[in-house]
Amino acid sequence: MLKLSHVHHIAIICSDYKKSKQFYTEILGLKIIREVYRDERKSYKLDLALNNNYCIELFSFPNPPKRVSKPEASGLRHLAFAVENLEQTVSFLISKNINTEPIRIDEFTDKRFTFISDPDDLPIEFYEI
Structure with missing residues (x-):
């Protein structure tokens, strides 16, 4: 059996990086650990923390597909x-x-x-x- 310690992070892909960054930082109050722009992927990656614990990676990608349904689609x-x-x-x-x-x-x-x-x-x- 694996000996897992804890959940390391949750990755979320957003369609509007600026709007999602504002939501997760200004509304939910998560703190920015690191923000990078990956030119080769045309993508931002924002690492966020809750109570000083790293918890969410927020990604932007050009034209990500929409979620099929909510909340019963496979996945998160x-x-x-x-x-x-x-x-x-x-x-x-x-x-x-x-x-x-x-x-x-x-x-x-x-x-x-x-x-x-x-x-x-x-x-x-x-x-x-």
Whole structure:
């Protein structure tokens, strides 16, 4: 059996780099570790951290294909962030003109959660801990 330590990072390909960079840094508050432009690929790569832990690689590529459906297509279903206060999270998102789904209750844990979409319609979950 493999002895995995932890999830190292999640890679996301965006269609509008400027818009996605603003969303992930200014709305979600992730910190930029490194930003590079790879001329041979016509692509940006932005390394982001949450609480000083490297967690997301944000890529841009010319004309990436759209996701087939949401959220049941094969591949990444959604990205989830733990939050301590869901009402404060929802209020902040609404103040930034981000639409939130109604708060739901996890039927197995009785924990509350909600979803938003990133600029490319990737589902983002906020799960109250």
